Amino acid sequence: MNTNGYDVPKPLLTRITKPLQRDGKAVETRFTYYENGRAMSQTNALGEGEFLDYDLFRRSTRVTDPRGGVRQYDYDENGRMTKLVEADGAILNFENQADAIRSAKVDALGYATRYSYRLDRAFTGTSDAYGNVTREQDALGRTIDYGYGPLDQVATVKDPRGTVTTTTFGTATSGCDHAGRPKETRISTLAGSGNVLLASQCWNGDATLAHRRQYLDGTRYVETRLSYTDNGLNVSQQQTVGMPSGATVTRTYTYDALGRKRTETLKRRTSPTNATLLDLTTRYDYDALDRVVKATDPLGNEVINSFDANGQLWKIAHRYKRPDGSFDVRDVATRTFDAADRVKTETDAAGHATTYAYDAAGNVVAVTDAEGHTARVEYDAMNRKAAVEDATGYRTETAYNQRGDAIALTNANTETVVFEFDALGRKTAAVDARGYRSEFQYDAAGNLVCTTDANAQAGLQPKNSHGCTEFRQYDELNRVTRIVDALGGETAFTYDLAGHRLAVTDAANKTWAFAYDDLGRLAAETDHAGKSLAYKADEAGNVYEKTNRLAEVTRYSFDTGNRLTRVDYLKDGSAETFAYDAAGNRSAAANGAVSYTFQYDVLNRPTAKLDSRGRSLSFTYDAAGNLLTKTTYQGSTTHYVYNAANRLVMLRNPDYTQVDYQYDPAGRMLSRVTANGARSTYQYEANGTLTRETQYDAANTLVSDTTYTRDRVGHILTRNDGAGTTTYAYDARYRLKTADYPGATNDEAFTYDAVGNRLTHTRGSLAPNANTRYYGYTAGTNRLLDIRIGGTGGTVESSFVHDHEGRLTSQTGAGAKALTWDAKGRLKTAGAESYTYDPMDYRIGRSGGSLGSRSYFLEGEHLESVERGGELVERYFRGAGxxxxxxxxxxxxxxxxxxxxxxxxxxxxxxxVTGHNGGTIQHIAYGAFGNVITNSGSSPNRLKYTGREDDGTGLYYYRARYYDPGRGRFISEDPLGFAAGDVNFYAYVGNNPVNYTDPSGEVAVVGMIYGGIAGGVGGAISGYASEGWSGAAKGFGTGFVVGAGVGAVTPWLSHQVGATAATLLVGGASSAAGQLSGNVVTGQTPGTNFSWGAVAGSATGNVLASVPAKLVGNAAATSVGTSVTWGSRSLTIVTPTVQHTGSTFRALTEGAIGGTFEAGGQAIENMLFPTPPAGDASSGSQTLQSFQQLSASQGAAGGFLLYPNKSNTNMMQSVYVK
Structure with a gap:
């Protein structure tokens, strides 16, 4: 219990002391006062605090913050604030009406927002609307109008585009109506229809919600029905019912005598073939202060929160229940605190401690990891991160304008990206370190509608009819309905009322359609050819059955933790099984070809992979979580060495060699040197893109010297090496148009249709000639049909047949071969070659063909070694990328x-390739799409184009798929579907192979190691650990901006669907400076982008294990992640908060079951289950949700706050937020 001290004789609080001391000091807050009783100061036990002084007339108050910064508040004669001078000198002005309501605020740049409180919405005159805001006008003159219900709830909102969202309210208590409660929500126009009903509510007589309907269309809706405990205070049951089918998901809740939630239970079917409902229950225990001290998931695993006498969460323990009923107990976080009760150290389950230091304002200024590496952060006068310095002393700096917009980001090489903002604080331009400018425009609702990249802005690339590189159009609920690319190609999107995507129509007018069940869960997809996939999902949202376009059925089984345990392929009776350890890590995976056993340390990092073929890998880590050693299948050990910034600087394996990496201050790789003296060096532009790479063999003989020139967005224009100069040209969508190699023999030219299908390929010339090949496609699809010579009606050189799943099954003519596919959609045979795969879909064996039978042994996604008949024939030593x-x-x-x-x-x-004597024995040059154009010398190496294996069948194996370099396309559809960022599921890296690669066969990325991207490798590794390949791309992008040179605003394979790096930069680049240090391998973070991607292909339903299928063995993975798959959608699951007392409708309908819950201000795990957003009555448009929450729970009464940086209960909180 705290102890309070008071001034005597004045009844003024002077001290609050907490029970526990820290480092021998009392944890207390002290207060001092002036003689007249006005507050003078508030300080903590370290003497840090705020000091206040006043003028004699109470017209001005000065507050000195703990770092010495001064804020000054000025008031008029009636006590209304008129001006705020910030600690950085920024001046905010405020205007007030005669009736004491704020009428305008002017930000530090002079931009004004004005408010009306009148029924006529005039900005002059006193309020006649009971103090409610009736109009808000922004700095660009655009207005939002508000109307109100009987209890001052927001009833109408008219947005700047003129769209009106209306909620009606009950005027009497009768039937479903309750006086003052919302009845229906409608939008004035949506997709061409008027007065569209979006949601409705029905109320009980005691004003509790009986049910709520979220409409999917005019006839279907999801109804959430609520039952209550006897006292009517808490929800005892929530049924989510899809109408008209009646499909139901039931959740039940129990409470203790104090109304605290004790259990929450989801009723879920037992298995794909057994619809009997299981109770999946999570339990909560509380202490006397209503804090959650224990949470128990349906598997019996427990999270234990321990609070000290000061109320701080000082220990979090996980108790993992073993099959025998005993527990594996781990203290996952143990904390100590300073005298201000801030976390001083945090020790993980392995005993590794991270230490934090703070400035007087409580900002974290230093973080020291368990290896003793310290990263530092500096702040400006407004306590915004101004500089981040890694443990090697290299700094990334962020500059702000007086409004707080991040206007410049400078890396450790002093290379700067500059951002410009409009009157509303939206990024309107980004200027890279070379001065190249990209621009952005927005619609009246604030949606990004126009992106103009640096090439188009300079007139070097054409714009579309909207004057943009990419134009986007939105509907009334701010959902993208149309994207127009730089060539004028249009992709259109339609949605149901809840925001589920119904159709994607590409620029060639081909439509891919989606259908949903009455609970809003994806039930079917219909492809361009009219063939359908079907899905069935259980009550937890797990897809338990999928029927592909060949009518082949796959079933998925899950345990009570909703972890995938078995996959059955009814086509051939094959199966995959998965098991998990007590901590939830995947401990085993098996199919008919192989079984793996995985082991982990107490931090859930992979420590061993045991292969049923008699081989194993093992891993160790340092205290900072970096991979320290890897012991290979042959028993040799690779050692990893890092610098103080946790960046890899050396690899050493006595059986192979040693590799040293050197980086510049921004994290870009400068050199790679092997133990025998062979070396590579790299040079970069200011934007971080590679301009030169030079390679020498062990004898110091030049192997290659290659220079690059690039356009304003970073694409290679010329490549000059020992053979001469190659020149590349691109169309307006950055698809490769021509490749002009030294001499004319290998010159290439390409044309494409509107969605990226290759139409012509000319070799030996940059213009069509007798050697031009003409590509034809099956009508209405992107499936290659034939290649002809002499024109589109000319002689057929090759013809192709695909099955209904879009997989190539036959190629006749040139390169003739037959192909078959297994029940999981993986290539089974190609001509004489046969392939086998592990449960994670990596190829582990091949037989037949010229190479004979071979067994592949993998380290994660990488080929580690190859055996033939038990004899080792290949083994590899891999680098950082x-x-x-x-x-x-x-x-x-x-x-x-x-x-x-x-x-x-x-x-x-x-x-x-250089041989054992150090001399070069083979040189290989490639065409743009991977065909070998020159090959001098020889070696047994088969890992060639982008480091992938040349199969000898004319195909390259890219993990998820096989690539045909001769045709520049994959031979099957992308298993990620639209989530990969392209409407063409066959196109290779958006037809831009000069600048991008696709190591996963799913997602295109910038050349991962070099090209100025070395600084992003750590981010890519970190992202891969938690999110797979899409995470690698995102993590890599962040690393590129922060670590690799504040680069050009580069198109990120926009195509028709994907975003651009320029768009990414608009929302994210400036915030990247907030990262504490460079390439530190980190774990999964909140807001992880989970792919509800196609269950077809390599996806296997909702994989809810702690370790994703493709994680084990990843060279630098130090944490575990979770993969969730569904349909063909990609989205971010936002972790909700479960309220512990007084459960309300909002807490239940916003995804309360699943994610994390708060306990005493600290988030701890809720290991129950994720709720698919489509299955929840609260899913759908965020705009709608926000409006409904606004209208249902907040009034708009007048009044004003003394301090504008505090929250306000007014509906328009922004009125009083500075």
Missing amino acids: TDELVAGFLKDGEGKTKPYLFHHDALTNTTA
Whole structure:
């Protein structure tokens, strides 16, 4: 219990002391006063606090913050604030009406927002609307109008575009109506229809909600029905019912005598073939102060919160229940605190402590990891992060204008990106370190509608008819309905009322449609050819059955933790099984070809992978979580060495070699040097893109010297090497148009249709000639039909047949072969070759063909070694990046095993191989799409284009799919579907292979290792650990902006659907400076982008294990992640908050079951289950949700706050927020 002290004889509180001391000091807050009783200061036990002084007339108050900054508040004669001078000198002005209501605020840049409180919505005159805001006018003159219900609830909102959202309210208590409660919500126009009903509510006589309907269309809706405890205070049951079918999801709740939630239970079917409902129950225990001290999930696992006498959460323990009923107990976080009760140290389950230091204002100024590496943060006068300095002393700085917009980001090389903002604080331009400018425009609702990249802005690339590189149009609920690319190609989107995407119509007028069940869950997709996929989902949102377009059925089974345990393929009776350890890590995975056993340390990091074929891998980590050693299948150990910023600087394996990496201050790789002296060096532009790479062999003989020139968005225009200069040209969508190689023999030219299908390919010339090939496609699809010579009606050179799943099954003519696919949609045979895969869909074996039978052993996604008949024939030593080969031992044609070193270009193409004597024995040059155009010398190496394996069948294996370099496309559809960012599921990297690669076969990324991207490798590794390949791309992008050079605003494969890096930069680049340090491998973070992606192909339903299928063995993965799949959508699941007392409708309908819950201000795990947003009555338009919450729960009464940086209960909080 706290102890309070008072002034005597004045009854003024002078001290609050907490029970526990920290470092021998009392944790207390002290208050001092002037003689007249006015507050003078508030300080903590360290003497840090705020001091106040006043003028004699009470017209001005000065507040000195703990760091010495001064804020000054000025008031008029009636005590209304008129001006605020911030600590950085920014001046905010406020205007007030005669009736004491604020009528305008002017920000530090002079932009004014004005408010009307009158029924005529005039900005002059006193309020005649009971103090309610009736109109808000922004600095651009655009207005939002508000109307009110009987109890001052918001009843109408007219947005700047003229769209009106209306909620009606009950005027009497009768039937479903209750006086003052909302009845219906409608929108004045939506997708061409008027007065559209979006939601309705029905109330009980005691004013509790009986049910709420979220409409999917004019006839279907999701109804959430609520029952209550006997006292009517808490919800005892929530049924989500899809109408008219009646499909129901039931959740029940129990409470203790104090009204605190004790249990929440989801009723879920037992298995795909057993509809009997199981109770999946999460339990909560509380202490006397209503804090959650224990949460127990349906598996019996417990999270224990321990609070000290000061109320601080000092320990979080996980008790993982073993099959025998015992517990594996881990103290996952143990904290100590300073005298201000701020976290001083946090120790993980392995005993590794992270230490925090603070300035007087409580900002974290230093973080020291368990290895003793300290990253530092500096703040400006407004306590905004102004500089981040990693443990090596390299700084990233952020500058702000007086409104607080981040206007410049400077990396450790002093290279700066500058941002410009409009009157409303939206980014309107980004200027990279070379001075190249990209621009952004918005509609009246604030949606980004026009992106003009640096090439188009300078007149170097055409714009579409809207004057943009990409134009976007939105509906009345701010959902994208149309995207127009730089060539005028249009992609259209339609939605149901709840925001589910119904159709995507591409620029070639082909439509892919989606259908949902009455609970709003994806039930079917219909492809361009009219063939359908069907899905069935259980009550937890797990897809338990999928029927593909060949009518083949796959079933998925889940345990009570909603973790995938079995997949059954009814086509051939094959199956996959998965098991988990007590902590929820995937401990085993098996199919008919192989079984794996995985082991983990107390931090849930992979420590071993045991292969049923008699091989194993093992891993160790340092205290900071970096991968320290890896012991290979052959028993040799690779050691990893990091600098103080946790950036990899050395790899060493005595059986292979040693590799040293050197970086510039911004994290871009400067050199890679092997133990025998072979080296590569790299040079960059100010924007971080590679301009030169030079490679030498062990004898110091030049292997290659390549220079690049680039356009304003970073695309390679010329490549100059020992063979001469290659020149590249692109169309307005950055698809490769021509490749002019040295000499004319290998020159190439390409044309495409509106969605990226190749129409022509000319070789030996940049203009059509007799060698031009003409590509034809099956009507209404993107499936290649034939290739002809002499014109579209000319002689057929090759023809192609695909099955209904879009997979190539036959190729006749040139390159003829038959292909078959297994029940999971993986290539089974290609001509004489046969393939086998592990449960995570990585290829582990091949037989037949010229190479004979081979067994592949993988480290995560990377090929580690190859055996033939039990004999080791290949083993590899890999570097820091994806598909970066450093060295290997390969058996040559004479049966001799010899060592080799590999040399790469910006795309990780293997361009040269040096032998055991250090001399170069092979040079390889590639065409843009991967065809080999010159090959001098020889070696047994088969890992060539982008570091992938040349199969000898004319195909390259890209993990999720196979790529045909001769046709520049994949032979099957992208398993991620639209989530991969392209409407064409076959196109290889958006037809821009000069600048992008696709190591996963799913997502295009910028050349991962070089090309100015080395600084992003850590971010990519971190992202991969938690989110798979899409996470790698996102993590990599952040690393690129912060670590690799504040680069050009580069198109991120926009195509028709995907965003651009320029768009990403608008929302994210400036915030990237908030990262505490460079390439520190981190764990999964809140707001993770989970892919509810196609269950078809390599996806296997809702994989809810702690370790994703493709994580184990990832060279630098130090944390575990969760993968969730559904349909063909990609979205971010926002973690909701479960209220512990007085459960309300909002707490239940906003996804309360699943995610995390708060306990004493600290989030701890809720290991229950995720709720698919489509299955919840609260899903759908965020605009609608926000409006309904606004109208249902907040009035708009007048009044004003003394301090404008505090919250206000007024509906328009922004009126009084500075």
